Every structure is written in C-alpha cells, then in structure tokens.
Amino acid sequence: MAAVTLQDVAARAGVSQATASRVLNGSSRVPGVGVADRVRAAARELGYVPNAQAQALARASTGLLGLIVHDIADPYFSSIARGVQTAARTARKQVLLASTDRDFDIERESVSTFIAHRADAIVLAGSRQSGDLDRDLEAEFGRYRANGGRVVVIGQPLAFGGAVEPENYFASAELADALIAEGHTQFAVIGGPGSIRTGVDRRNGFVEALGRRGLTPLVEVSGEFTRDGGYSAARRLAGALQISPGAQAEPVCVFAVTDVMAIGAIAAWRELGLSVPDDIGIAGFDDIPTLRDYTPSLTTVVLPLEEIGRRAVELALRTDTDCDDLRERIPGRVILRDSTRLP
Amino acid sequence: MAAVTLQDVAARAGVSQATASRVLNGSSRVPGVGVADRVRAAARELGYVPNAQAQALARASTGLLGLIVHDIADPYFSSIARGVQTAARTARKQVLLASTDRDFDIERESVSTFIAHRADAIVLAGSRQSGDLDRDLEAEFGRYRANGGRVVVIGQPLAFGGAVEPENYFASAELADALIAEGHTQFAVIGGPGSIRTGVDRRNGFVEALGRRGLTPLVEVSGEFTRDGGYSAARRLAGALQISPGAQAEPVCVFAVTDVMAIGAIAAWRELGLSVPDDIGIAGFDDIPTLRDYTPSLTTVVLPLEEIGRRAVELALRTDTDCDDLRERIPGRVILRDSTRLP
DNA sequence: CTGAAAGCGCTTACAG
DNA sequence: CTGAAAGCGCTTACAG
Numbered sequence: 031m032a033a034v035t036l037q038d039v040a041a042r043a044g045v046s047q048a049t050a051s052r053v054l055n056g057s058s059r060v061p062g063v064g065v066a067d068r069v070r071a072a073a074r075e076l077g078y079v080p081n082a083q084a085q086a087l088a089r090a091s092t093g094l095l096g097l098i099v100h101d102i103a104d105p106y107f108s109s110i111a112r113g114v115q116t117a118a119r120t121a122r123k124q125v126l127l128a129s130t131d132r133d134f135d136i137e138r139e140s141v142s143t144f145i146a147h148r149a150d151a152i153v154l155a156g157s158r159q160s161g162d163l164d165r166d167l168e169a170e171f172g173r174y175r176a177n178g179g180r181v182v183v184i185g186q187p188l189a190f191g192g193a194v195e196p197e198n199y200f201a202s203a204e205l206a207d208a209l210i211a212e213g214h215t216q217f218a219v220i221g222g223p224g225s226i227r228t229g230v231d232r233r234n235g236f237v238e239a240l241g242r243r244g245l246t247p248l249v250e251v252s253g254e255f256t257r258d259g260g261y262s263a264a265r266r267l268a269g270a271l272q273i274s275p276g277a278q279a280e281p282v283c284v285f286a287v288t289d290v291m292a293i294g295a296i297a298a299w300r301e302l303g304l305s306v307p308d309d310i311g312i313a314g315f316d317d318i319p320t321l322r323d324y325t326p327s328l329t330t331v332v333l334p335l336e337e338i339g340r341r342a343v344e345l346a347l348r349t350d351t352d353c354d355d356l357r358e359r360i361p362g363r364v365i366l367r368d369s370t371r372l373p
Numbered sequence: 374m375a376a377v378t379l380q381d382v383a384a385r386a387g388v389s390q391a392t393a394s395r396v397l398n399g400s401s402r403v404p405g406v407g408v409a410d411r412v413r414a415a416a417r418e419l420g421y422v423p424n425a426q427a428q429a430l431a432r433a434s435t436g437l438l439g440l441i442v443h444d445i446a447d448p449y450f451s452s453i454a455r456g457v458q459t460a461a462r463t464a465r466k467q468v469l470l471a472s473t474d475r476d477f478d479i480e481r482e483s484v485s486t487f488i489a490h491r492a493d494a495i496v497l498a499g500s501r502q503s504g505d506l507d508r509d510l511e512a513e514f515g516r517y518r519a520n521g522g523r524v525v526v527i528g529q530p531l532a533f534g535g536a537v538e539p540e541n542y543f544a545s546a547e548l549a550d551a552l553i554a555e556g557h558t559q560f561a562v563i564g565g566p567g568s569i570r571t572g573v574d575r576r577n578g579f580v581e582a583l584g585r586r587g588l589t590p591l592v593e594v595s596g597e598f599t600r601d602g603g604y605s606a607a608r609r610l611a612g613a614l615q616i617s618p619g620a621q622a623e624p625v626c627v628f629a630v631t632d633v634m635a636i637g638a639i640a641a642w643r644e645l646g647l648s649v650p651d652d653i654g655i656a657g658f659d660d661i662p663t664l665r666d667y668t669p670s671l672t673t674v675v676l677p678l679e680e681i682g683r684r685a686v687e688l689a690l691r692t693d694t695d696c697d698d699l700r701e702r703i704p705g706r707v708i709l710r711d712s713t714r715l716p
Numbered sequence: 717c718t719g720a721a722a723g724c725g726c727t728t729a730c731a732g
Numbered sequence: 733c734t735g736a737a738a739g740c741g742c743t744t745a746c747a748g
Contacts, residue, residue, distance in 0.1 A: 033520040046735045049735075052728095080725085081724090083490065087424075087427055087740045103448070105446070108448075111472070112444065112446035124490065127468045146422050146425040169420075323640040378741060380742095390719085391721095408718085427724090430724045430741080430742070431723080
C-alpha cells in the first residue's frame with residue numbers, strides 16, 4: 031500500500047525533505063554536488079514516484095487538461111482528440127477525457143468532475159445550438175474561471191473563454207458555390223439535429239449560398255449525425271423527390287452535413303437501385319480518412335481536425351493573456367470528387 | 374484563485390469541517406435533519422466544489438483510470454476507448470488518456486505519469502511482440518501493483534495483471550477456413566510490423582490454418598498498420614504475383630491483417646486497373662463501422678471493440694480478487710462479403 | 717450525532 | 733545551499 035515517499039528518499043539520502051524536493055522536483059537551486067547525487071540515487075534505489083496529487087495540492091496547478099467530446103469513437107472527435115493529445119504532451123499536461131454520448135446531462139457532470147479535479151483547463155469539443163449553453167454550465171464555468179481555470183470551446187458559442195471556430199458556415203457556402211460552378215442547378219439537403227450547431231451552420235451556409243444565386247433546395251430532411259441517420263433521411267428524401275433509376279434529366283445534388291451521413295445515404299440509395307452520381311449526386315463534410323478511398327469518391331470539405339485540437343490546447347495554455355476573446359477561425363477546404371460529377 | 378473550501382461551507386453552516394465533510398461527501402451517518410440541510414444550502418450558495426486532489430490524498434483512491442492506446446484517431450483504439458469511457462462512467466471513474474503514437478518511449482512515460490497521478494488502475498491497449506514488454510515497464514508495474522494499483526492489458530502478453538485477449542489467432546484461422554470452404558485455393562498475406570503482436574497473431578492464425586489444409590501463401594508482404602502501409606504493400610504484392618487485369622483463372626485471395634490496410638490495398642490495385650474481387654480478392658480484419666458500406670463490401674472479422682474496452686475496465690475494477698490470471702478471451706466473428714466472392 | 721486533531725505527501729516562503 | 737515549519741483541502745479514527 032504505502033508507496034515510497036519523499037520522506038523516505040530524504041531519510042535514505044540523509045537530507046531534509048525540503049532538499050529532496052528541490053533536487054527531484056524543483057528546478058532552480060543547484061545544491062552541493064554530492065547532495066544532489068545522493069538524493070537522486072536514493073530515489074532511484076527506492077523506486078520513488080512523486081505523488082502528483084500531493085504536488086497538485088501543494089502547488090496551485092494539477093497539470094491536468096480536461097477534454098470533453100460527444101463521442102470518442104466518432105472519427106471527427108477522435109481526430110480532434112489526437113491533436114489535443116499531441117499538444118498536451120508537448121506542454122507536459124495529462125488529458126482527462128470525457129465522452130458524453132451526446133447527452134448534455136453527462137456533459138454537465140463531466141464539467142463538474144473536471145472542475146473538482148482542478149483541471150488547469152477544459153476544452154469543450156461538443157457543439158450545440160446558439161445560446162443553448164445552459165445556465166448551470168455557464169455558472170460553473172464562471173466560478174471555474176474566477177479561480178484561474180481556462181476554458182476553450184471548439185465550434186460553439188460561449189460568452190467568454192477562448193474559442194476555436196471551424197468555419198462550417200463559410201466552407202459550406204463555398205461548397206455550394208463550387209457545385210453551382212460545376213453546373214448543378216438542383217439541390218437538396220440532409221441536415222442534422224437542430225440542437226447541434228455544427229450541422230445547423232453547415233446547412234445554413236449551404237442553403238444561403240444557394241439563395242444568393244436564386245436557388246432553393248427542392249427538399250430538406252434531417253436525421254442523427256450517424257450512418258443510420260443519413261440512411262433513413264436519404265430514403266425519405268428519395269421518396270419526396272420520386273427519383274427512379276436512370277430517369278433523371280439532371281441528377282439532384284444532395285448535401286449531407288456529414289460524411290458519415292452521406293455514406294448512409296449512398297447505401298440507402300443503392301438499395302433503391304439508384305446510382306451515384308448518375309441518378310443522384312451527394313456531397314458530405316469532414317473528409318474522414320477511412321472514407322477517402324470510397325467509390326464513388328466523395329465530394330466533401332476538409333477541416334484540419336488535428337490542428338483544431340492542437341490550437342484549442344494552445345489557446346487554453348496561453349499565459350500571456352486571458353482566454354477571453356481569443357478566437358481562432360479555421361477555414362475548411364472544398365474537395366470536388368466523383369460523387370457530384372455531372373454526366 | 375481561492376476556490377470555496379469545505380472550511381468555508383462549514384463556517385457558513387455553523388458546523389465543524391468534519392460534519393460538513395460527512396454531509397457532503399461521506400455516505401453513512403445521517404446527521405440531525407436541520408444540520409444536513411444547512412450544510413447543503415451553504416454549499417450550494419457558495420458554489421462549493423470538492424477538491425478531488427485533496428480527497429484523493431486523504432482517502433487512498435483517486436478515482437482515476439489510466440488508458441493508454443497507440444493512436445486515439447485509429448478507429449480500432451477509439452472504439453475501445455468508447456467502451457472504456459462507458460464502463461468508467463458507470464463505475465464513477467475518470468479516464469486519463471494517453472495516445473502514444475506507437476512510440477514505446479512515450480508509452481513508458483505515460484505509464485510513469487499515470488502512476489505518479491496514482492491512477493487506481495491502468496489499462497494498456499497497445500500491443501507488442503511477445504515478451505517484448507520491456508524491463509523498465511515491468512519494474513514500474515511491479516511496484517505499482519505492490520502499492521495496490523491494478524493493471525490490465527488488452528491483447529498483449531504480460532506476466533501478471535489482468536488481460537483481455539481478442540482471439541486474433543483463432544479468428545484469423547477461422548477466416549482462412551471459411552475462405553477455403555468458399556473454394557479459394559490461392560492465398561497471399563499483407564502483414565503488419567513484426568513488433569506488433571496483434572498483426573503477428575493474425576498472420577500466424579491465417580497462415581497456420583492454411584498449412585493445416587496443405588496450403589501456403591504464394592507471397593507475403595508487410596507494411597505499417599495504415600492505409601498507406603496497405604497501399605504500398607499491395608503494390609509490391611501485385612508486382613510479385615504479376616497479376617494483370619482480366620487474366621486470372623482463379624483470383625488470389627489476399628488477407629490484410631487490418632481493414633484499414635485492406636482499403637489501401639484496394640486503392641492500389643484499382644490504380645493498377647485490377648478489379649476486386651474478379652482479379653484479386655481481399656479480406657481484412659476489424660469491421661470498421663465507416664467501412665461497412667464500402668464497395669465492394671469487405672470480407673472481414675469483427676471484434677467487439679467496445680465490449681473489449683468495457684471488459685478491461687471491469688477486470689481492472691474487480692475487488693473480489695487480485696487481477697492476476699484474470700484472462701478474458703474475446704472471440705471474433707468472420708463475415709464473408711463481396712470482396713472475396715469467387716466468379 | 718458531532719468536533720478537535722492528526723495525517724495524506726508534497727512545496728515554499730522564511731530563516732539561517 | 734539547507735532545514736524547520738506551515739500550509740494545500742480533505743478524511744477519518746478517536747473521543748465525547
């Protein structure tokens with residue numbers, strides 16, 4: 031049970047605890063030559079591992095960084111998590127991870143727990159509708175920040191703290207423009223849940239860009255941010271549009287706000303005997319790595335997810351300034367591929 | 374800076390710190406009615422959040438669970454991580470995550486740091502070649518366990534601690550048998566790095582099962598566990614086999630030890646004008662969700678990854694017994710799909 | 717049921 | 733350069 035303690039090390043080295051502490055964990059003071067060596071030798075022989083909890087209590091900081099995502103198994107979030115990990119490692123912070131299953135209660139709990147653990151900073155990578163950050167959460171964050179905690183959100187509105195903003199709206203608008211430039215004139219949209227801002231922004235960016243060209247989606251349907259959400263939305267969409275195999279003058283071009291949904295949509299249409307892109311076109315969003323070799327290759331928008339994660343950590347750890355009003359906008363890049371090719 | 378302290382709450386409620394502690398965080402003792410309410414009210418009004426670091430120091434346990442993976446952005450590991458998260462949440466533990474980028478030095482560092490943070494348990498989800506768990510790591514784990522720490526590994530050999538063993542070897546053997554039953558007689562293998570046990574087991578299971586039927590792979594190549602690793606290995610393989618479009622009497626059936634590698638392979642062959650499964654067949658391993666709608670659909674083996682993560686946590690948290698010799702074997706399931714269909 | 721006090725394992729002014 | 737001591741914020745026997 032009893033792990034080796036700094037006291038033990040000090041005793042064996044024949045110095046005070048303070049000296050042992052300075053040699054092992056402090057940085058500045060250079061002690062007498064023999065002393066430092068003795069202490070280090072004692073620590074090694076005893077297998078001393080400093081107790082980070084005790085250190086955290088004695089210092090002001092825990093070296094912990096909280097990361098909250100909707101679903102760590104979702105490639106979108108796991109890529110962000112990878113970037114967070116990388117940046118955390120270079121900053122010598124440990125990552126506390128919470129995957130909330132898109133449940134806002136769990137999210138709130140996770141925030142409380144991270145605060146209880148006195149994480150030095152919290153990165154909230156979920157996404158929700160504007161202004162929807164609930165009061166409890168805002169209040170907790172407020173106190174947390176007052177006590178020196180830093181908070182950075184990725185892709186969501188927050189009255190305070192830092193923010194990394196993937197430009198979902200603009201990127202989707204660019205996608206619409208690119209598709210129009212390709213010659214498309216008929217569009218439809220598969221959106222996400224109304225409560226998730228990312229999806230809403232993408233939908234809005236796309237639809238409003240169409241509007242600027244005098245176009246309107248023929249249909250809009252929506253579903254969960256999952257393969258199955260895309261699948262069932264796509265069935266409804268095909269029904270609404272009455273598309274039948276080989277009968278399209280110009281294939282309708284559908285924008286699914288997520289690659290994963292787009293994949294579900296293609297699967298649904300394939301079952302219906304519809305061919306992409308000949309009967310119906312589709313574009314996604316995210317450029318998920320494992321999907322890059324898909325056939326037909328998927329028109330999509332890339333977001334530098336890992337970079338987004340890294341930037342969030344950098345914002346969270348900046349000491350030169352308060353987090354407030356630090357906003358980094360991260361542009362997306364449109365990639366036209368086969369799934370929206372016109373005959 | 375100064376967060377609200379238990380002392381503050383006690384003062385405002387007019388009770389001792391001990392009583393406040395018992396009301397708020399202790400479980401048993403039911404104090405006088407008014408007392409408990411007063412304390413809770415004070416805590417709420419002050420916005421008290423217990424300091425988990427201090428609690429950890431005073432109690433014996435931190436409520437932290439360390440998870441170490443090779444790459445959190447890899448779907449294999451992120452699915453395991455999801456299972457770990459779920460189980461951790463129900464056990465009211467927090468997850469400390471380390472993604473090592475497949476670097477064993479970083480892995481070792483992560484273990485040390487987790488031990489320093491006095492994680493109650495550590496789940497090591499990497500994978501390496503048999504016996505390759507280095508001495509330093511073994512020594513650290515030894516001390517950790519002596520102090521009450523629990524360690525569970527997923528898919529790797531360890532002389533002590535608990536283990537969750539995906540049955541890579543057997544599942545791959547079953548895959549070989551199933552393929553032979555389908556009528557295949559010509560095989561080749563795309564393996565992974567020799568240092569990673571998972572890949573080695575899969576390769577061995579497959580090749581040895583072939584051997585039992587008197588068959589031998591025509592070629593074996595290998596590469597990194599990535600899309601690009603599969604891509605370049607597949608080019609070498611096609612060169613070695615001199616496969617040209619439309620000229621195969623019986624397409625060779627290739628086993629790539631990973632779905633991600635299989636995808637890279639298909640992409641490589643497509644560039645060479647080879648069609649799957651007519652010119653060459655391929656099977657993967659993992660059944661990655663985003664790949665399920667791939668065309669051609671990929672023959673593969675499913676491993677219940679989330680369950681593996683959950684089981685690992687359950688093993689790590691079992692209190693009825695020491696972790697030692699707790700081994701859970703998790704079987705895989707073969708799924709035959711289009712990518713290995715014979716003409 | 718409640719409180720005073722010791723202790724968890726460190727760090728860090730403050731003296732020397 | 734080094735040490736004695738206080739303090740970080742809790743929990744938990746031990747008394748009452």
